[in-house]
Amino acid sequence: MKQMKMSNLDLDLFYEKLDNGLEVYIIPKKNCNNTYVTYSTKYGSRDYEFVPLGNKKMKKVPLGVAHFLEHKMFEQEDGTDPFAFFSERGADANANTNYTKTTYLFSGTQFLEENLRYLLEYVEAPFFTDENVEKEKGIIEQEIMMYEDNPYNKAYEGLLYNIFIEDAIKYPIIGTVESVRSITKQDLYECYHTFYHPSNMFVVITGKVEPYEAIKVIKEVEGKRTLVEAKPVEKKKIKEPTEVEKGYEKKKMAVTIPKLSIGYKIPLASFKNVSRRKILHYLMMLFDIKLGPVSLFQEQLKKEGLMSTDFAFDYIDTEDYFVIMLIAETEEPEKVIDLINQELSNLELSETDLNRKRKTVISSFLFMSDNIYSLNEKAMSNVIKYGKVNCDDYEEIKELNISEYQKLIPNINLNNHSTYIIMPKKGK
Amino acid sequence: MEYHKYENVAYHLHTIKTDKFKTVTVKVNFKRKLEKKDITYRNLLADVLLESSSKYPSRREIEIKTEDLYNLFVKSNTYLSGNYMIMSFDCIFLNEAYTEAGMLKESLDFLMEFLFHPNVVQKRFEKSNFKIAKKALEEQLNSLEDNYGRYSMYRLLEEMDKSAPFSFRSIGYLEDLKEINETNLYAYYESVLSSDLVDIFVIGNIDPEKVQQLFLDHFPINTLKKPSMSHYLQPVKPRRIIKTTKEKKEINQSHLLIGCKIDLLSEFEKKYVMQVYNFILGGGTDSKLFHNVRELNSLCYSIHSTYQPTSNLLIIKAGIDASSYKKAVSLVKKELTNMEKGNFEETDIEKAKITYLSAFDELEDSPSSIISTYISHEYLGYDMLEERKKKIHEVTKDMIVSVAKKIHADTVYLLEGGEPDEANEDE
Structure with a gap:
């Protein structure tokens, strides 16, 4: 072993x-x-x-x-x-x-x-x-x-x-x-x-x-097992286009407050010379800093009464794409979409913000390591994505810095996104 | 683990020193006698206190500071416990061995900032942050019906007995919220500081004396409190004929709840026999309900029972298809009767005990669970862990049958889903 x-x-x-x-x-x-x-x-x-x-x-x-x-x-x-x-x-x-x-x-x-x-x-x-x-x-x-x-x-x-x-x-x-x-x-x-x-x-x-x-x-x-020999399973190769299937959909459900969700499909192929793990960290930091609870943007939306709870973020990544989804409860979904897209037209981050986020990522690994369930989840997710359990996350994260991020900006493509709105069935 | 209780004049500080965790967890509980109209005040107060403070005048500035404190985590929780209502603040941060010297004090200072230095102008909470918190709570109350699990639970309890404290909604009421403003909420805050009973729990690799000193220096609550009454509510008489209420909703899955009232139980029955009873009936994926309602009859995906000791209630919940309603109710009743008749095996009892013991070992791996055991000891008179591990063995089949006879199905509530809706207008 x-x-x-x-x-x-x-x-x-x-x-x-x-x-x-x-x-x-x-x-x-x-x-x-x-x-x-x-x-x-x-x-x-x-x-x-x-x-x-x-x-x-x-x-x-x-x-x-x-x-x-x-x-x-x-x-x-x-x-x-x-x-x-x-x-x-x-x-x-x-x-x-x-x-x-x-x-x-x-x-x-x-x-x-x-x-x-x-x-x-x-x-x-x-x-x-x-x-x-x-x-x-x-x-x-x-x-x-x-x-x-x-x-x-x-x-x-x-x-x-x-x-x-x-x-x-x-x-x-x-x-x-x-x-x-x-x-x-x-x-x-x-x-x-x-x-x-x-x-x-x-x-x-x-x-x-x-x-x-x-x-x-x-x-x-x-x-004790007797098994037939097996080659690696041949799965259908997926050629996933950069575009989204459908950019907008509205649905009615039994909800009280409308729910707005947006997903950005970000291609990973365009990033060169930086490890995949780092790119994913940078992309998450970008959305957290721009739209998360530390942002002026979110503070403004709340002050204007456009939403009263935080955005919920969710991430999923495939071999070729990073998809980030955010969900908000708002009475004015269309207005909020416009504001988000406007906010994301500038991808610059400040060094202070990025350094502070880096510190929280290091901390979150320490929190994770104290819990055998989270630790096991991390290991499983690593095996699926990277074929092994990463032991050097700390070294990777420690190296994240503003100048490396700035070089990535031209390759961050946020053009392909989709919006899904759930409206209440009944009027009030 | 080394436990210490400091009985300071106005509050009790409980420290638990252990080197098991990389984190320090602090819990501050404020509690007082349950009054229905106060529930909404407490919910809003907890939210307003965490929305901004004098030093950090917006949520954004608070969030930035929590990140600076190495991802410190703070949250509040307002809940009911029998005769009491509790407003609880949790703060979790990394032990300074993993960050930098001085972080223990700085993190505790940050928590005190919320509790004792709110964002207040002339005895009124600052307007714009108050407004944000109030609107968020208003939306939460408005959309209560979207949370079918929570909503159907509240509805069941109200159908059981609307005047009983166990049926009060722990998240508050819209009509009460309307009355609350910056001034009367501040007055309520002052009354919390002067008259609530306060318990503080701190667990981690800490120096208890140092923590006690930090609280003595920085926790400015100093009014002497009256001794407290019991958390347990008196049992309520069950109905002779089961009451059934159905409510329609445009959803796919129906939510079935069966509320049972329990006669007066002895301390031992509450703390030990009921644990075993509930595990056998509906505690997990190897329970009577799971086997007979889900597995044998394919009627549901989820089914379980929960025991609420302070309210003397046992609640059974299942997600079913509306068409299976009658069958599901009769199967559940049958299982309740089987428990009364003693139609279960000694091995079921053994499994329940092993699970109980294993859960205790596991609980020692989680700071918040350890705190919970001290809370149930302080508030509900539960024995401490080692004692519990011994006493659980004393539970016998006769005892279980005897509590089973004291459990009476009282009210059935169905949140009934409609036909697969064709009026589903997609745009």
């Missing part, structure tokens, strides 16, 4: 790649009672067109299969219920699916070895029947309804749908009522065998853990 210092965080990272391709990342934390273990496949809702294991031709599966599969992994052939297994050992278990990965997890303060072994075993033992697949549809439909009623979720998904053209990130993770109804047992098995191969999966453990003992357990479980 390799051991690396995580800079400025008082933590060490242990890493090993097993013979079958499974990657294991362990970050022990001293003075901690709890352990958080995640087992993920690099497979999310976005991967719906690919060459299935053992086939040669590209295939499209219904939207929402990754998430459906996640629900169905809790079905075991011998009838045991993974939730019950963990609960009997005082652990909390769960799973989640996003655009780029699916994660099975538990956290607990006791029985680490037993729980870890079981986590691997149950995720490695799919059991789908026509009957249990049908049964799940009612539950997922209710889950869809829950999201449908949430205006923030609606705005988020609406924006992504309008911003992206080719990339399946435009579709909701959960799929649609129709696509979910069309999912079959065969779809699940095909996706399972293609994407749940150890060479496409990784384990992250944070908290109270002895790395050498944990890796021993993992090797023991993995050593």
Whole structure:
């Protein structure tokens, strides 16, 4: 196992790649009672067109299969219920699916070895029947309804749908009522065998853990498996255009105050000689400083009564784009859009502002490192985006400076954006 | 962990020294007897105090300062706890070992600035910041119905008993807000300083004596307070026939809530038996409700129960399709009856205890959770952690069945979603 210092965080990272391709990342934390273990496949809702294991031709599966599969992994052939297994050992278990990965997890303060072994075993033992697949549809439909009623979720998904053209990130993770109804047992098995191969999966453990003992357990479980060889999964190549699919949409929902959301689709290809991580930091700083609570701009909007709560920011990045979304509650969405775009016509930042932001980024890494859940999330997100857990964030952040930022300004392209407005159904 | 309680004349300072965290967390609680008309005052007051101060006359300047203090985080929370209402300020910052010497004092000074040096002109809160905070609260109250979870909970409690303190809305009321201005809110602020009971909790790798000295020097509250009454409300008699209320709303998913009233319980029942009972019934993804309503009948995505000890209530919540309403209610009732009949296993009890113990170990990893255990000890008379870990083992099946018989379904509330709306006009 390799051991690396995580800079400025008082933590060490242990890493090993097993013979079958499974990657294991362990970050022990001293003075901690709890352990958080995640087992993920690099497979999310976005991967719906690919060459299935053992086939040669590209295939499209219904939207929402990754998430459906996640629900169905809790079905075991011998009838045991993974939730019950963990609960009997005082652990909390769960799973989640996003655009780029699916994660099975538990956290607990006791029985680490037993729980870890079981986590691997149950995720490695799919059991789908026509009957249990049908049964799940009612539950997922209710889950869809829950999201449908949430205006923030609606705005988020609406924006992504309008911003992206080719990339399946435009579709909701959960799929649609129709696509979910069309999912079959065969779809699940095909996706399972293609994407749940150890060479496409990784384990992250944070908290109270002895790395050498944990890796021993993992090797023991993995050593018993017989698997077919697998090459890296061939997914459909996405050529995502710079433009947005649709620049403007208005929808009515049962809300009281209109909700304005704007998303900027910023191409990353034009930035040269600066690392991707740094560019993302600079772009986030730009929006935080220009429009966040430290800005004169936001203060002015509040004084004029145009909005009374802060903008909510959300970021998502794909290989080629950085998308930043902001949501505001305002009675005058059109006016606020104009003001935002006007404000963003000048991208200069002051050195004081940038240096202060840099300090907060360093601090936020320290806060993050105190929480085994955030730490695990960071590690997972790094593995998905960078193929490894970054240990040198501090060095990268420390180097952020105004002159480097200024050189980037000509390449920051904010021309491609989309607006999604949710208006109240009833007049007041 | 090393706990110390300083019983200063006008407030109690609780320090918890531990080297587990890179942060220091400070919580200042102001509490007084619950009065319905005061709730809105307290909500607005907390917001106004964090909107600006004498030294930092706008939110923007406050935000800049929090960034300068290495991303210090400050927030307020106003909530009800049985007979009391609590206004709480939380401040979290990095231990100065990770930033620079002197930051402990500077961070505490910053928190004191909000509490004791508000942006005030001649006994009135400064107009423009007051206006911003008032408008934000007004919008929040106006859009309460957009938050279906919160709204349906308030509605259930009101249907159970509109005059009972447990049904008061913790975020306040629009009609009360209209009455509040810069002057009467300032008067209310002065009364908070002079008559609220105050508890301060500080956790982190700190020197307790130094913290106590900082508070003695900078926390200018010095009126002697009366001893306090209990947080627990008296139990209310349940209805003989269950009351049902339905409210229509243009949403997709319906929200079903079932409110149960609980007879007078012993201290042990409240603090231990109910924890086990609730875990078995609807505590998580391995509960009776989750298995029988969600998994076996595919009726919902979410279902759980919560126990509210200070109000003697048990609330069951589920997100369902309107058409499954009757079936869902009858399944929930069946599970309640099963608990009364003792139709659950010893292994269910064991699981609940293991989860309870594990949750305690886990809680020691979080500064705010540690503070919460001291708060429930101070306010609600809960035992301290080590004691709780021992006593939970004393809970038996007979005890659970006996509390189950004291739990009575009282009110059913349904926020009923309509047909998939075709009038959905997209532009």
